[in-house]
Structure formats: C-alpha cells, structure tokens
Amino acid sequence: MAGELQFRDPARARGLASRLEHEARAIGRAPVTVMHVCGSHEQAIARFGLRASFPRELEVIMGPGCPVCVTDVPEVDEAVALARAGVRIATYGDMLRVRGTVQSLADAQAGGAKVDVVYGVSQAVQLARNNSEEIVFFASGFETTAVATAAVLLDSPPPNFSVLSAHKYIPPVMEIVAEMPETRIEGFLAAGHAATITGWGVFEPFVERHGIPVVVAGFEPLDVLAGLVELVQLIRAGTPEVRNAYPRCVTREGNARARELLWRVFRPIGGRWRGIAHVPNGNLRLRDEFAELDARRRFDIDVSSLWDYAPPKLVEQCQCGDIMAGIASPTGCQLFGKECTPDTPVGACMVSAEGTCKIWHAYGGHPDLRQIRRRAS
Amino acid sequence: MTRNLGLVEDRIVMRYGAGGNAMRSLIEQIFLPGLGRIDGIGLEAMDDGAAIRLGDRWLVITTDSHVIHPIVFPGGDIGRLAIAGTVNDLAMMGATEPLALTCAVVIEEGFRRADLERIWSSIRATCEEAQTTIVTGDTKVMGKGELDGIVINTTGVALTDRVVPDSGLRPGDRILVTGTMGDHGLAIMATRNQLALDVELSSDVAPLNDLVRRALRVGGDGVTALKDPTRGGLSSALHEMAAKSGVSILIDEPLVPVLGEVRAVGELLGIDPLLVANEGKAVIGVRPDVADAVLDAVRSHLFGRRAALVGECLEEHPGRVVLDTGFGKRLLGEADGVLLPRIC
Numbered sequence: 001m002a003g004e005l006q007f008r009d010p011a012r013a014r015g016l017a018s019r020l021e022h023e024a025r026a027i028g029r030a031p032v033t034v035m036h037v038c039g040s041h042e043q044a045i046a047r048f049g050l051r052a053s054f055p056r057e058l059e060v061i062m063g064p065g066c067p068v069c070v071t072d073v074p075e076v077d078e079a080v081a082l083a084r085a086g087v088r089i090a091t092y093g094d095m096l097r098v099r100g101t102v103q104s105l106a107d108a109q110a111g112g113a114k115v116d117v118v119y120g121v122s123q124a125v126q127l128a129r130n131n132s133e134e135i136v137f138f139a140s141g142f143e144t145t146a147v148a149t150a151a152v153l154l155d156s157p158p159p160n161f162s163v164l165s166a167h168k169y170i171p172p173v174m175e176i177v178a179e180m181p182e183t184r185i186e187g188f189l190a191a192g193h194a195a196t197i198t199g200w201g202v203f204e205p206f207v208e209r210h211g212i213p214v215v216v217a218g219f220e221p222l223d224v225l226a227g228l229v230e231l232v233q234l235i236r237a238g239t240p241e242v243r244n245a246y247p248r249c250v251t252r253e254g255n256a257r258a259r260e261l262l263w264r265v266f267r268p269i270g271g272r273w274r275g276i277a278h279v280p281n282g283n284l285r286l287r288d289e290f291a292e293l294d295a296r297r298r299f300d301i302d303v304s305s306l307w308d309y310a311p312p313k314l315v316e317q318c319q320c321g322d323i324m325a326g327i328a329s330p331t332g333c334q335l336f337g338k339e340c341t342p343d344t345p346v347g348a349c350m351v352s353a354e355g356t357c358k359i360w361h362a363y364g365g366h367p368d369l370r371q372i373r374r375r376a377s
Numbered sequence: 378m379t380r381n382l383g384l385v386e387d388r389i390v391m392r393y394g395a396g397g398n399a400m401r402s403l404i405e406q407i408f409l410p411g412l413g414r415i416d417g418i419g420l421e422a423m424d425d426g427a428a429i430r431l432g433d434r435w436l437v438i439t440t441d442s443h444v445i446h447p448i449v450f451p452g453g454d455i456g457r458l459a460i461a462g463t464v465n466d467l468a469m470m471g472a473t474e475p476l477a478l479t480c481a482v483v484i485e486e487g488f489r490r491a492d493l494e495r496i497w498s499s500i501r502a503t504c505e506e507a508q509t510t511i512v513t514g515d516t517k518v519m520g521k522g523e524l525d526g527i528v529i530n531t532t533g534v535a536l537t538d539r540v541v542p543d544s545g546l547r548p549g550d551r552i553l554v555t556g557t558m559g560d561h562g563l564a565i566m567a568t569r570n571q572l573a574l575d576v577e578l579s580s581d582v583a584p585l586n587d588l589v590r591r592a593l594r595v596g597g598d599g600v601t602a603l604k605d606p607t608r609g610g611l612s613s614a615l616h617e618m619a620a621k622s623g624v625s626i627l628i629d630e631p632l633v634p635v636l637g638e639v640r641a642v643g644e645l646l647g648i649d650p651l652l653v654a655n656e657g658k659a660v661i662g663v664r665p666d667v668a669d670a671v672l673d674a675v676r677s678h679l680f681g682r683r684a685a686l687v688g689e690c691l692e693e694h695p696g697r698v699v700l701d702t703g704f705g706k707r708l709l710g711e712a713d714g715v716l717l718p719r720i721c
Contacts, residue, residue, distance in 0.1 A: 010631070010703035017705075049705030221704045343392060343399070353647055362710040369706040372627060372691070372699050 007220035013053070016225035021055035023232040030057040033184040034231055035177065035326050037065040037170060038191035039354020040219045046363040048221040058232065064173050064324040065191065067141045067166075068094040068352035070273040075166040076100030077303040078296070079138040082164065083113035084306075087299065088131070089164075090116045090124035091138035094352040097345060099315070101306050105138070121145075121152045128161035136295045140166045144193050146284050147258045150265035153286075153293050164295040167284035169268055170194055171202055176277050178210045182327050185212065187231045192218040192246035197262070199254025203242045211240045218246040265290055274348060275321025314339055320347035323356050330357045337361060396608030397711060418470075418540065423617075425469040425604065426533075428540045435540050437472035439463055440532040448492065448526060451564050452580030453656075455529060456499030461656060462607070463533040464507040464584040469603045469659065471541035473590040475507060481515035481530040488527060496527070507584035509533070541593070543614075544621035545601040551668040552626060552688040553661040555588060555681045556581065557634045558611050562653025563642050570646065576638045581680075583657035588678040592661055595674040602662030609712045611651045612698065614660045616711055620696040622662075628688035631703045652712040662690070 024032055036042065042062045045051060054060060064070050077100035083089045089105060096106045096117060109115040118124045121137055128135040139149045146167040153163065174188060190203060195216045203214040213234035217227025227245040234241065244250050264287075271283035286294040295301075317335055322328035330336045330349070340346040342358055349355035385393070385406050392399040401423065409420055417435065418428040426439030443459040453461075460478065467475050480500065484493070504510050511531075564578035585605070593600055602622065606614035611633070619626045635643075635650045643650045657680055663671045668686055675681035698709040 008703075013704040046707065048702045049700065049707030051705065052707065053705035221702075225704075363707050369699055369708070372625075372693075372706060 007218075007222050009222065013221055013225055016222065016229055017053040020058065020225060020229050020232060023229060023236055024055040024057040027057070027232070027236045031059040032057055032186060032232065032235060033059045033061065033326075034187040034189060034228070034235075035061050035063040035185045036189035036191070036217075037063040037174060037177075038189075038194075039066040039352070039359070040193070041065065041189060041191065041217070041224060042356060042359050043354070044219050044221055044224050046359045049363075049369070050221060050224060052369040054228075058228070060189075060228065061326040061329070062324075062356045063177055063185075063326050064273060064276050065170075066324070066349065066352050066354035066356070067145070067168055068092070068098055069320060069324060069348040069355045070168060070173075070276060071095070071098060071140050071166045071348070072272045072274045073100050074272075074303065075164075076104065077306050078301050079105055079136075079164055080108050081301050081303045081306060082136055082295065082299060083108040083115055084111070085299075085302075086113075088114040088116065088133055088135050089138050090118045090127055090135055092119075092140060093117045094354070095138060095140055097351045098348045101303075103306060121149050125152055125157050125161055128158045132160065134160050134162070136162050136164050136299075138164045138166065140168075142168055142170050142191075142194055143197055143262060143284075146266060147197060147262050150261040153265050153290055154261060157293065162293050162295040162298050163286065165266070165285055167266065168273065168279075169282055169284055171198070171206065172268075172282045173273060173276065173279050174203075174206055174214075175210070176279055176282075177325060178206075178212055180325060180327075182325075185326060186235050187212060188214045189224075189227050189231055190214050190216045192216055192223070192250055195244075195246065195250045195254065197255050197258045199252050200242050200244045200250055201252045202254070207240050207242055213240045213243070215243045216246050216250050218249065275324050314346045318347035320349040320357070323349055330360045333357075395712075396613060418542065422542070422544070424543050425466040426472075428470055428537075431536070433538075435472070435537050437467055437470045437535045437537055437540065438532065439466040439470070440530065441466060442528055442530040444525070444528050445565070446525075447568060448496070450568055450580055451577050452561075453582035454496060454499050455527065456496035457503045458582050458656060459529040459531045460500055460503035460507060461582050461584045463531040464509065464586050465605045465656075465659070467533045467535045468584075468586040468589040469541075469543070469605050470537070471539050471589075471593065471603065472535035472537040473586040473593065474537075475509040475533050475535045475586065477512040477534060478504070478509055479513050479515075479532040480511045481517075483517045483519060483524060483528040483530075485524050485526050486518055486521045493527075496529075503584060507586055539598075541600060541603045542621075543602050543604040543618050546618055546622035546624050546626075546662045546690045547601060547664075548624055548690050548692040549665055550601050550624075550662045550690040551665055551686050552615070552628065552690070553663055553668065553672060553675065553684060553686050554606075554611065554633065555585070555659045555661065555675050556657070556683045557636045557639065558606070558655060558658065559635060559639045559643060559650025559653045561656040562610065563639045563646075563648065563650060566646060566648065566653070567642050572642065572645070574638070574642065578636075578638055578642060581655055581657035583680050585657060585659055585680060588675060588680050589659060591674045591678055592671050596663055596667045596671040599664040599667035600661060600671065601664060602660075604660045606655045606658055606660055608654050610653045610655065611660065612649075612709050612711050613652075615698045615709065616696070618660065618662065619690075619698055622690070623695045624690040624692065625694040625697040625699065626688055626690055627699045627701060628709065629703075630700050632685055632687045634683045634685050649710075651709065
C-alpha cells in the first residue's frame with residue numbers, strides 16, 4: 001500500500017501535469033513529439049487516462065515497444081512449422097494468435113498441433129520435466145525477458161527442452177527510428193525495466209550520435225508524468241542528454257550479473273522487425289555453445305510447406321508497421337475497430353496486450369476527453 | 378466505437394455466449410426477428426427479464442442457464458449461483474418477491490450423486506434465503522462427453538407494482554454500486570489458474586432481492602434504473618444502461634470499491650476487476666435528492682456494506698462511459714468475452 005500511496009497519488013499527478021503543460025507551452029511550437037518504446041508505458045498511459053491530461057502541444061506516441069508485434073513473419077512461421085511437424089510448443093499467450101505467412105500458432109493448434117500457453121519460461125521447463133516429448137519454448141520479449149530465458153538455459157534444463165528465440169534488443173531500434181527520414185521524434189522515453197539491466201549509460205552513445213534526449217522512466221502514472229516533464233524540459237533547453245527518472249530501480253551501470261547472463265547465452269545479430277526495418281544487432285540468438293538447446297539447430301525446420309496458401313487480403317491494408325514507427329496512429333487505420341478487433345485481429349498490434357491497437361481498443365480508442373466535466377458537486 | 382454490431386458468422390463461436398456485442402447481434406439477427414410483441418417489456422428490450430402487464434400490476438419472468446467451472450468454488454457453488462442469478466434478474470426489474478422458480482437440470486452420465494446432493498442442498502438453502510422455492514422442474518441425462526458435468530436452468534416469476542427497467546437513467550442521476558466489484562470473476566479465475574495466493578478470493582454470489590427491496594422502499598420513484606453487473610462486469614452493465622437510457626456516465630474510479638486482493642490478482646492476471654462478473658451486486662441509478670438515503674439503506678444490508686456512489690449521468694455523448702482515473706480520463710472499455718474464460 002505504501003507504494004500505491006507514493007506512486008498513485010492523483011494530487012501529485014495534477015501537479016506534474018500542470019508542470020508538463022507549462023514546459024510544453026514554453027517551447028512555443030506544436031506539436032512537440034516524443035516517443036516511448038514500451039508496451040508497459042502505453043498500458044500506463046491508456047489505463048490511467050493520462051492522454052486526457054497531457055497538454056495539447058505534446059504528442060506522445062508509442063514506438064516499436066511491443067515484442068510480440070515486432071516478431072517477424074518468418075519467426076512465427078518457424079514456430080508454426082515446428083508445431084505442425086508434431087513438436088510441442090510452449091509460448092506466451094500473446095504469441096498464439098500472431099499470424100505468420102498464412103497461419104498462427106492458434107491455427108496450427110486448431111489443426112491438431114500441440115501448443116501450450118505458459119506465463120513464463122520456467123513453466124515451459126516444468127512442462128518439459130513432466131513430459132518425455134520434445135518441448136520447444138518459443139521465446140519472445142526484449143532484454144528483460146531474454147535474461148529470464150538465459151538464466152534457465154544456464155541452469156541445466158532437461159534434455160527434451162530447447163528454445164526458439166525471437167528475443168529482441170531495444171537500443172538498436174531506437175537508432176533506426178531516429179534515422180527514419182519521416183521521423184518527428186524529438187525525445188525518447190526509455191523503458192525502466194529494460195534499463196535496470198542495461199543501465200542508463202547504454203543510451204549515452206545514442207544521444208551523442210543523434211542529439212535526441214532520452215529519459216528513463218518507470219511505469220506508475222507518476223513515473224510516466226515525471227519522465228515526460230524531464231524529457232520536455234530537455235527538449236526546451238536544447239540540451240540532449242540522458243536522464244534517469246527511475247532512480248529507485250535504475251543505475252548508470254545496470255545489473256551486471258543479469259547482463260553477464262544475457263550475453264553469455266545470446267549474441268546480437270541483425271534481422272527484420274515486423275513492419276519496421278532490418279535492425280542491425282536487433283535480434284538475440286543463442287550462441288554456439290548452446291547449439292544443443294537451440295531449436296533452430298536441433299530441428300530441421302521446413303517453413304516451405306506453409307507457402308502453399310495465399311496470405312489473407314486484409315493484411316495488405318494493415319498499418320502496424322507505420323503505427324510502430326510512430327508515423328501513423330491506430331485511428332488513422334481504416335481497419336481499426338472494424339475488420340480488425342481483438343476478436344478478429346488483422347495485425348500483431350491488435351493481438352498483443354502490449355500492442356498499440358489492442359490497448360487503444362481496450363481503453364476506448366483515443367477520444368478527446370478533456371472537455372468532459374461534472375454537472376454538480 | 379466497440380458497439381458496431383457485426384453480422385453473425387456461419388458458425389457460433391464462444392464469444393456469442395459471452396454477453397457482449399456478439400451476443401446482442403445474435404439475439405437481434407437470429408432470435409428476435411418474427412417474434413410477436415407483448416404489452417410490456419419483451420425480448421426486444423434485452424433487459425434482465427420480461428414484464429407482462431396484468432391489470433395494474435406486472436408479471437415479471439426471467440430465465441437463465443448456468444454452467445461453471447469448477448462447480449464448487451470459493452464462496453459458493455453452481456446451485457447457489459443458479460438460484461441467486463434468477464432471483465437477482467427478477468429483482469433488477471423491481472420484482473423483489475419471487476413467487477416461485479422452476480429448475481431444469483441436464484446431467485452428464487457418470488456425474489457423482491454426492492455432488493448432485495451438495496448442489497441441491499445449496500439450491501434449497503439459497504431459495505430459503507431468498508424466500509422462494511422450486512415448484513416444478515425437468516431432468517435429462519446425456520451421454521458421457523455430450524456435455525461437461527451439469528447444466529442448470531432456472532426460471533423465476535414475480536409480481537410487482539412498478540417495473541424498474543435498466544433504461545431509466547436521466548442526466549443528473551447518480552450511480553450507486555452495492556459493493557466491491559470483480560469478486561466473483563477473479564475468484565473463479567484465481568481458482569482456475571491455481572494461483573498460490575496467501576489470501577483466498579471469494580465469490581460474492583448471493584440473492585439480492587431483500588437488499589433491492591430496501592433500496593426501493595427508501596428511494597421510491599427516485600430509483601430510476603437497476604442492473605446486475607454479471608457477465609462483462611460493471612463496464613458492460615454501465616454501457617447497456619447508458620446506451621438504452623440515452624445518457625453518458627462519468628465514473629470516479631477511485632470511488633469504486635474493489636477489494637485489495639481482487640485488485641492485486643487482477644493486476645497479476647492482467648484483468649480489470651471492472652470488466653469481470655459479479656454475482657451478488659447491483660448497479661442502481663438514483664435521483665440526486667434520494668441518493669444518500671438509498672445509499673444508507675443499502676449499506677444497512679449485509680450484502681451492501683461497501684456500497685458507494687461512484688458516478689453520475691450526463692447529457693452529452695450518450696452511450697459513452699467515461700472513467701475519471703484521478704490521473705486523467707478515458708473511456709471504459711468493454712469486455713467482449715475475448716480471452717476471458719466463461720465464469721457464470
């Protein structure tokens with residue numbers, strides 16, 4: 001409860017919101033556009049209705065911060081092909097309905113494949129311990145969840161357990177977004193939980209290269225507001241630097257032990273992020289020492305059998321890529337809320353609980369509620 | 378926004394039974410067309426029950442089929458649920474003195490006699506609590522695997538002088554909830570997910586006719602609308618009330634009572650307590666001049682101790698439900714049965 005009192009205090013939120021308004025207006029032009037790269041930030045913003053308290057001059061957009069959404073089609077295809085070949089797949093619930101070239105894991109499951117939804121990698125390991133058949137953990141998530149996967153792989157997992165890694169690494173994609181010709185991003189709000197591992201120092205070279213400020217922020221509503229105040233202050237002052245607005249968890253150096261686990265097991269390689277681009281060093285793959293635990297090397301994955309079908313037509317109209325790059329917003333997509341709903345998702349952004357479209361849909365889209373006022377009292 | 382009713386697909390999938398937009402389109406497109414109309418409130422109103430005019434009184438009738446996993450859960454079982462559900466649907470029409478109920482059971486071959494006896498003893502006890510009884514019924518047994526355990530249908534009838542619909546809200550009316558939100562839904566989900574918790578969540582399943590009677594006695598015509606926030610939770614109830622009444626509703630989220638452990642489990646499972654079922658709570662629309670008196674009356678009842686006035690009705694943007702979180706405002710989303718397992 002102490003935490004709640006401290007971080008969910010509406011009076012302090014109002015104070016921060018008015019400071020944010022003051023800072024944003026003082027810049028003297030609109031819109032001032034900033035990007036966060038984390039589904040948890042979008043959850044906090046949408047869940048607590050923060051957009052209705054942001055100043056009109058400030059535009060806060062969600063970038064490629066949903067790991068499920070940026071999992072690329074060929075990666076889903078690999079999991080689907082494995083499942084259809086009879087290998088039992090364990091994965092996070094969000095991954096189930098993300099479509100590959102033609103099928104999702106849910107489709108494969110409906111066709112008889114064995115797919116288990118797990119809450120975490122250790123549950124997948126338990127599944128392997130309780131069964132003799134091969135279990136492949138289809139792993140998605142950024143460096144935060146990748147550390148958990150790494151820890152399990154270093155802790156002598158059972159012989160019938162392996163990992164199909166779709167893990168991604170966030171810092172490189174910020175470079176990509178900053179370099180996009182259409183980009184309007186003037187500042188980044190970085191994810192506090194990832195920074196607990198990488199440390200805020202990881203963003204210093206980025207700031208130096210691009211002259212764009214970065215503020216590391218936590219996930220309670222006050223954290224987000226305080227982070228934005230600092231970010232807008234930096235934009236106003238024209239002093240690009242890294243600020244840590246989450247000092248109760250994040251240090252400059254981060255968690256050396258977790259980082260050591262991460263890089264002992266994974267190596268960064270370039271690869272496509274769905275809808276974004278080829279991201280150099282953006283994908284985390286298992287190092288050679290862990291080849292036996294790497295589903296890609298343990299199985300001969302044949303995805304060609306999946307290409308006999310034509311991809312659904314609607315997919316061509318999906319704007320997930322532009323939405324994640326911050327160029328378009330869900331309400332600008334003609335499928336949003338019509339053909340594309342959480343029941344019948346077209347793009348990955350409508351599937352994942354961290355996807356922009358799913359979040360906007362769950363929390364009533366993005367209407368302007370600043371004018372709604374009480375009658376009495 | 379989420380209220381665009383799509384065409385019913387070729388196959389009936391789970392969400393058509395989830396109480397949201399999909400179910401409304403199923404009723405509108407398949408069940409409703411060609412049915413005769415009655416003098417009173419019929420299926421087209423999609424209220425908690427029907428009301429047929431009998432002279433200067435109303436005969437209220439409602440029916441509900443109950444399936445739940447597990448059949449015994451913390452705070453209740455399928456028997457208590459089957460009685461409370463129907464008694465409450467009557468009460469939500471303003472009919473708080475159920476004349477009698479019917480009960481039809483469909484049982485899977487192999488169902489244990491001891492379980493059936495337990496369910497039936499719970500049915501008897503809940504009937505007694507609601508001051509009603511079962512007067513007729515029906516029994517079917519189906520083959521192993523042809524259904525899952527047991528399905529219980531109950532129908533209830535009651536007479537009332539005044540029908541309180543779910544569409545009677547007017548701008549300025551206050552919104553009262555009779556207690557903590559999300560208890561039933563999250564208790565069931567915590568049980569199903571076998572969460573190892575220090576506290577056990579407990580369903581709120583209970584017959585509310587006595588509580589509603591007290592509210593009506595004190596509030597009279599000042600009680601403008603009644604609804605029980607079952608499937609889809611408080612959100613679904615408010616959306617229906619707002620849309621049918623032609624008002625918008627502004628809810629002060631910090632005022633909505635939610636048990637700390639329910640909130641915690643909700644955050645753990647990523648489920649909003651305002652979007653899951655309650656089985657022993659009512660949402661009551663009250664005129665401002667009687668709001669405090671009705672609140673006191675409800676709070677004096679065992680099942681209404683944590684009642685609170687949580688919002689008010691506005692004229693603009695009819696049909697919308699806006700949540701003031703204390704940090705900002707957003708539209709309250711509606712659960713459309715997606716990913717939420719069936720819990721009532």
